[in-house]
Amino acid sequence: MAAITPVRRASWATTNLVVIALALIPVLWLVSLSFKTPAAVLDPSFLPAQWTWGNYHGILTSAQFLRPLVNSIGIGLISTFIAVVLASMAAYAIARLRFPGKSVLIGTALLIAMFPLIALVTPLFTIERALGLFNTWPGLIIPYVTFGLPLGIYTLSAFFREIPWELEKAAKVDGATPFQAFTRVIAPLAAPGMVTTGILVFLACWNDFLLAISFTSTIASRTAPAAMQYFSGGSVFTVPTGPIAAAAVVITIPIIIFVLFFQRRIVAGLTSGAVKG
Amino acid sequence: MAPIVLDHITKRFPDGSLAVNDFNLDIADGEFVILVGPSGCGKSTTLNMIAGLEDITSGELRIGGQVVNNKTPKDRDIAMVFQSYALYPHMTVRENMGFALKLAKTPQATINEKVAEAARILDLTQFLDRKPANLSGGQRQRVAMGRAIVRDPAAFLMDEPLSNLDAKLRVQTRTEVSRLQRRLGTTMVYVTHDQTEALTLGDRVAVMRTGVLQQAATPKELYERPVNLFVAGFIGSPAMNFLSGTLEDGMLRTSLGDFRLSDRLRREVDRSGTGREVIVGLRPENFEDAALVSPDNRPHGITFRASIDVLESLGSDVFVYFERELGRGVSSAELEELAADAGRGGSDAVGPRGETIVARLDAATKITEGHDAELWVDGRPMHIFDPATGRNLSLAARDDSASTGGSAPSAAGSAPAQAVESDSGAGEAVARDASSSDEAG
Numbered sequence: 001m002a003a004i005t006p007v008r009r010a011s012w013a014t015t016n017l018v019v020i021a022l023a024l025i026p027v028l029w030l031v032s033l034s035f036k037t038p039a040a041v042l043d044p045s046f047l048p049a050q051w052t053w054g055n056y057h058g059i060l061t062s063a064q065f066l067r068p069l070v071n072s073i074g075i076g077l078i079s080t081f082i083a084v085v086l087a088s089m090a091a092y093a094i095a096r097l098r099f100p101g102k103s104v105l106i107g108t109a110l111l112i113a114m115f116p117l118i119a120l121v122t123p124l125f126t127i128e129r130a131l132g133l134f135n136t137w138p139g140l141i142i143p144y145v146t147f148g149l150p151l152g153i154y155t156l157s158a159f160f161r162e163i164p165w166e167l168e169k170a171a172k173v174d175g176a177t178p179f180q181a182f183t184r185v186i187a188p189l190a191a192p193g194m195v196t197t198g199i200l201v202f203l204a205c206w207n208d209f210l211l212a213i214s215f216t217s218t219i220a221s222r223t224a225p226a227a228m229q230y231f232s233g234g235s236v237f238t239v240p241t242g243p244i245a246a247a248a249v250v251i252t253i254p255i256i257i258f259v260l261f262f263q264r265r266i267v268a269g270l271t272s273g274a275v276k277g
Numbered sequence: 278m279a280p281i282v283l284d285h286i287t288k289r290f291p292d293g294s295l296a297v298n299d300f301n302l303d304i305a306d307g308e309f310v311i312l313v314g315p316s317g318c319g320k321s322t323t324l325n326m327i328a329g330l331e332d333i334t335s336g337e338l339r340i341g342g343q344v345v346n347n348k349t350p351k352d353r354d355i356a357m358v359f360q361s362y363a364l365y366p367h368m369t370v371r372e373n374m375g376f377a378l379k380l381a382k383t384p385q386a387t388i389n390e391k392v393a394e395a396a397r398i399l400d401l402t403q404f405l406d407r408k409p410a411n412l413s414g415g416q417r418q419r420v421a422m423g424r425a426i427v428r429d430p431a432a433f434l435m436d437e438p439l440s441n442l443d444a445k446l447r448v449q450t451r452t453e454v455s456r457l458q459r460r461l462g463t464t465m466v467y468v469t470h471d472q473t474e475a476l477t478l479g480d481r482v483a484v485m486r487t488g489v490l491q492q493a494a495t496p497k498e499l500y501e502r503p504v505n506l507f508v509a510g511f512i513g514s515p516a517m518n519f520l521s522g523t524l525e526d527g528m529l530r531t532s533l534g535d536f537r538l539s540d541r542l543r544r545e546v547d548r549s550g551t552g553r554e555v556i557v558g559l560r561p562e563n564f565e566d567a568a569l570v571s572p573d574n575r576p577h578g579i580t581f582r583a584s585i586d587v588l589e590s591l592g593s594d595v596f597v598y599f600e601r602e603l604g605r606g607v608s609s610a611e612l613e614e615l616a617a618d619a620g621r622g623g624s625d626a627v628g629p630r631g632e633t634i635v636a637r638l639d640a641a642t643k644i645t646e647g648h649d650a651e652l653w654v655d656g657r658p659m660h661i662f663d664p665a666t667g668r669n670l671s672l673a674a675r676d677d678s679a680s681t682g683g684s685a686p687s688a689a690g691s692a693p694a695q696a697v698e699s700d701s702g703a704g705e706a707v708a709r710d711a712s713s714s715d716e717a718g
Contacts, residue, residue, distance in 0.1 A: 170363035174377035175351040
């Protein structure tokens, strides 16, 4: 490796700073907006002249935001759980077994992942109306699981492939049924992969706007991103910029907590020591 | 504790390749059997079939008298040690060793007791609460063994359990494995590609090549009476030397000189319908510095001159290497495979000009590197192979004279050295047949 010269170090530092700035300035702008009074929203200064909790107070006392927030969390967690369980089983089969139709399954998963979502909204809307799923939690959970699965299967099968096959053989010889081998040996080792997959699927559900706005009509099942669309300003002529900014900050917080909490888990390689060092 | 019977076992993979072909072996209760062969010979597949990790295409596998072809590994009551140890990384040593018992719903108190006992035997007590990642290679290997022991199974299966250890630890652990097997008296099937490991450990060694069992016999018998070229070349270190030979007028002409064949041997070769071209096999220890051979022994072999390329002194012995014309006809699929396999060890590389011959001489020899020397080779233990089929033609000729088969398992000592002794011990008997081979070169 070449030595790290001061020039090299400086150029790296500059690049990193630029990237971080590009990513964070809009977020900081959003945070700043959320603390501005409605009158000061159009004020171009970066820091609010007058700090206020009013926007937060407003949205967190309104059922128009609180109920959708609960919906978002509930639908997100349930979808993630189902998607991870199903995806890990499917990924395990893909990584380990040879069965007829395996390539078809992989192809279908890829197809779903690549299909433009907007093209599916209208048919799905009709189907959900016919089945009575429109504006219900399952009405969102089912499509979220469907579209989360391909992602989950791809990430997880990569993880499963890295687990030495001999561990599974050892479990079988130790008297485990295939299901026990999976739940007691393989799944715990693939836990980092499952957490990663879970985070990715949860993020996708949490951030979804298109399906949420299409398949819901009331706050009974509307999720937070969709609910923000229906915020109203102080008068019909006022854009509710402040409350929207505050809501955006609020829905960002769980994600930050999520990633910080599981970061170690994702990074830690649990398989070390399984086989010859 | 159970005998294992492999009855016409065949394994064909879905892509049509034949991994194991018509494998027959009776493993007695408490016997220690080694499956040995170069990589890709089907030995691991055979072991996996016994374990139930691979389906058996045809044939019957019986463990303890019961046909287990369609039983899952869980119902076969066998324990296995894997090459990579396959310890569960998320469990402590204690949990690893107790996992099988836990799955079998053994009471926790019994599990603790058995794990503690196994840990004591294997000297692992102080590591019971560690995770495998925090153990050394040797300790991990012992945990893998411990996981097998606590089960108290009908049979142990071991898939190259020592190949991930360094050389010194391997020798040490080899002794431990041997002692453990004797102590537990459990049937053990052990797979390795290392012929030294095979010869030192096994009651019986089964040599495999391209999915076919070549010979299953005691280490001593394999060494002294290999049934074909492959076994002859595979067993022994350094490997047996092969030369082309031509049968003419009751003489065997080789690039070393002409051997006179016994009547019996000649009849045997004639009867086999081989042409006049044969392959001659001579072990390194069949050679000796001509100056050190007693006059009584001299007539049993031939003397020749050779230019010594390399001389390696090991203190107890001296190995000398010299080149001989390859001659015509020493080409056989089996020899090529052996050469390819030996390429890893590289002890006897086949040069482009000719064959390097290795001779093991007494340490008292005065021969020096780079000079010509007079060497003697004993004609009595010579093997003659059919180049077409690889079959050992000289076996039948020895049968009634030196029937050394079925020797005690204890012959599994340090094989090559010991076998030399027994070779000369059986020499008198062999001599009756081959004694007419005389100095003619």
